[in-house]
Amino acid sequence: MANSHSSEGAGRELRRIVRINEEIKSVVSAAFKINLMAMNAIFLAKRAGQSALGFGVLSNELRRFATDLQRQMDTLREATYGSVSTVTVLVKQSRISRLLERARIEAQGQAKTLIQQLARSRDESTLARNDEQMAALNRRLTHMIADTAQLVELGSVLARSAKIEAAYGGGFSGSLMQVSSDFEKIIGEIQRSLESLTKHQSEDFLA
Amino acid sequence: MKIARVIYEDGDHKWFALARDTSRPDFLIDTNEYLVTSDGDAMLLDPGGSEIFPAVFSAVSTGFDPRRIHKIFASHQDPDVISSLPMWLEFNPGIKCYLSWLWQGFVPHFAGNADTFVAIPDNGMEILVGSRRLQAIPAHYLHSSGNFHLYDPKAKVLFSGDVGAALLPAAEDGLFVEDFDRHIRHAEGFHRRWMGSDKAKRDWCARVSALEIDMLCPQHGAIYRGADVRRFIDWFSRLDVGVLKS
Ligand SMILES: [Fe+2]
Ligand SMILES: [Fe+2]
Numbered sequence: 437m438a439n440s441h442s443s444e445g446a447g448r449e450l451r452r453i454v455r456i457n458e459e460i461k462s463v464v465s466a467a468f469k470i471n472l473m474a475m476n477a478i479f480l481a482k483r484a485g486q487s488a489l490g491f492g493v494l495s496n497e498l499r500r501f502a503t504d505l506q507r508q509m510d511t512l513r514e515a516t517y518g519s520v521s522t523v524t525v526l527v528k529q530s531r532i533s534r535l536l537e538r539a540r541i542e543a544q545g546q547a548k549t550l551i552q553q554l555a556r557s558r559d560e561s562t563l564a565r566n567d568e569q570m571a572a573l574n575r576r577l578t579h580m581i582a583d584t585a586q587l588v589e590l591g592s593v594l595a596r597s598a599k600i601e602a603a604y605g606g607g608f609s610g611s612l613m614q615v616s617s618d619f620e621k622i623i624g625e626i627q628r629s630l631e632s633l634t635k636h637q638s639e640d641f642l643a
Numbered sequence: 644m645k646i647a648r649v650i651y652e653d654g655d656h657k658w659f660a661l662a663r664d665t666s667r668p669d670f671l672i673d674t675n676e677y678l679v680t681s682d683g684d685a686m687l688l689d690p691g692g693s694e695i696f697p698a699v700f701s702a703v704s705t706g707f708d709p710r711r712i713h714k715i716f717a718s719h720q721d722p723d724v725i726s727s728l729p730m731w732l733e734f735n736p737g738i739k740c741y742l743s744w745l746w747q748g749f750v751p752h753f754a755g756n757a758d759t760f761v762a763i764p765d766n767g768m769e770i771l772v773g774s775r776r777l778q779a780i781p782a783h784y785l786h787s788s789g790n791f792h793l794y795d796p797k798a799k800v801l802f803s804g805d806v807g808a809a810l811l812p813a814a815e816d817g818l819f820v821e822d823f824d825r826h827i828r829h830a831e832g833f834h835r836r837w838m839g840s841d842k843a844k845r846d847w848c849a850r851v852s853a854l855e856i857d858m859l860c861p862q863h864g865a866i867y868r869g870a871d872v873r874r875f876i877d878w879f880s881r882l883d884v885g886v887l888k889s
Contacts, residue, residue, distance in 0.1 A: 447733040450700070454734075457704045513705070517644070521697040527733055528693065 446527045449570075452636055453516050453523075456577075459633040460509050460516070463584075466626045467505040470591075470619065474499035477598075477615045484608035490601040491612055494594055498619060501591045505626070508584050515577050522570050529562055574637075581634055588626050595619040645695075645702035647678070648818060650858060650866065651798040656681045656775055658800055658858075660866065661702045663816045667695060672810075674723050675862055677802055678703060678712070679795065681773030686714035686741075687731070688793060688802050689724045689862050696727040700734075714739050714772065716779075718804030718862065719787030720746040729754035741770055741779065745789025763791055780850065782806060784843035792851075799857040806847070807875055808833050809864030820865045823874050830864065831882070838884040848880040 474495045481492030533555070540551045598619055602612035644666050651658035659678040667673060676699050677688040685707065691699050703709050715738055717725040731738055732754050742750055744762035751760070767779040770793070779791040785806050793802040809830040820826045838844055859867040859875060867875045 447736070450730075450734040451710070454704060454709055458708055461705075513701075517697065517701045520700050524693065524696050524730055527730055531729065 446523050446530070449523050450520065452639065453519050455636040456633055457513070457516055459629045459636065460512055462629045463626055463633075464506060464509045466622050466629070467502045467509065469622055471499060471502040471506075473615065473618055473622070474502060477612075477619075480608065480611060480615065484605050484612065487604055487606040488601070488608055488612060491598060491605060491616075494598040494601055498591065498594050498598070501587070501594060504587060505584070505591070508580070508587060512577070512580050512584070515573065515580060519570070519573050519577070522566065522573060526566050526570065529558075529566060533558065533563070578637055581630070581637055585630055585634070588623065588630055591623050592620075592627065595623050645676075645698040647702045647706040649706070650818075650860075651795075651800055653798070655683070655773070656797065658795070658798055658860075659703070659706055660818060660860065661699055662818055662866075664695065664698055665813075665816065666698070671695065672723055673863060675860070675864075675866075676703075677860055678707060679772050679775070679777065679793075680707060680711070681775040683711055684714075684773035685712045686716055686770070686772045686777075687712050688716045689718050689804065690715055690727045690731060692723045693727045693730060696730040699727065700730070710735070712738065714741060714770070716740075716770070716791075716793055716802075717742045717746075717750065718782070718792065718802070719743065719790045720749055721787065721805075724804075724862065725750060726753050732759065743783075743787075743789030743791060746787075765789075767791060780854075782843075782847050784838075784840040785847055786837040786839060794854055794856075796855070799855050800860060801851060801854065801856045801858070801872075802860045804862050805837060806834075806879070807859050807861035807864070807867060808837075809861070811864050815865075817865055820867050820871050823867075823871050826865060827875075827878055833863075834879065834882055835884055835886050838882075841884055844882075844884055845880060848876050852876060 477495035478492060481488040481495055536551060536555045540548060540555060543551050595616060598616040599613065602609060602616045605612040645661045645664045647659045647661050649657055650660045657680045661676040664673055671692065671694055674689070674691045674695065676691050679686050679688065700709065712735065715731060717740060728740060728750070739761050740755060740759050741761045741763055744764060747760055747762050763779050765781060765783065767781050770777045770779060775795065775797060778794045778796065780794050782790045782792045782804060784790065790804065792804055792806070807830070809826060810833055811829050856872045857868060859872045
């Protein structure tokens, strides 16, 4: 939200944060699923023995990936919380600005001068600082989303490799193949969530 | 930071409690907010002061999509109850705020216009959340002169606003009352001073005694459940209220 003085912008910003949060929630639940699936995959690989060693290693990596992703989502959620706090301050400030503006119009003589002075000093300090803070938070959020995209790319590579490894699983090949395509499917879901997340992150900020 | 905890659940029909904010600055009174959901609709009860909007909004968002909150219930007009209204209306200008008719001209000083408020008449009314029929229960003069509680007959939950409130020390941060006698010490001074009318108190006790209540959920402090609900009502009916010094 580049220009947040209008309170309409604040509502839009909150709705944007909610859209981001909803995507975060779906990524978190997908990461949870991957974690469970990876745990099962590790047991499966153990049973398959020698022929599924590579698959076992990849499953371990996928578990770590899921944990990293969950942690990343916690940080993102914290960042959106920071944005809500800043928007709240902005709304209060813009309400005060509106009231001061009305007071300025109605005031006469000395009162008008006083209000003008007050409004000027507020404009210079508070509003500029809040806008800056909002912009900084948004930049941080954008960076974090980019980091997450990289992480998910790694997950996608792991899932593809698991599929290749599954082919060497001997008698377990069929079930390993099933597990690895489940991995691929869920990581696909995460990628789509992340795409919408990126879209939401950029949409109103540019407006 | 606040967290949203489910205290009642039957499919999509849920009660969330947003209680005990540990990160809140000391100069603000701690408040509990509640969210009732049913069939994709939701009502937020006593959404709290504007200072805690970020905490409430974020906590609600973790458990529920806040875009589905279409209604706000304000037990009365206090700033710790409803001064976050401007923020909720920023977020969704279509939100309806249910409030005693008595405060209709006062609360719009916080935010909202003629379309925002639904006036609750003195004898209460039914409020629909999704397919659930909730009841605004009169609780006038406890402590506010235009005051309502909210009863959910299916969940057997009564949201009781400032009635049942306790100002608990930071160490006692449980969601539910565990030891009634210990707990009620922290409620006594509050009720003596804030509740102004003995007659209103007796009326309320009679009114809610006729309801089946599994959980009595105040706006401050811990939730009474099971036998503690009856214990609280009995304790309150005996308490001397409207006194300046205890
Ligand atoms: Fe109050
Ligand atoms: Fe209160």
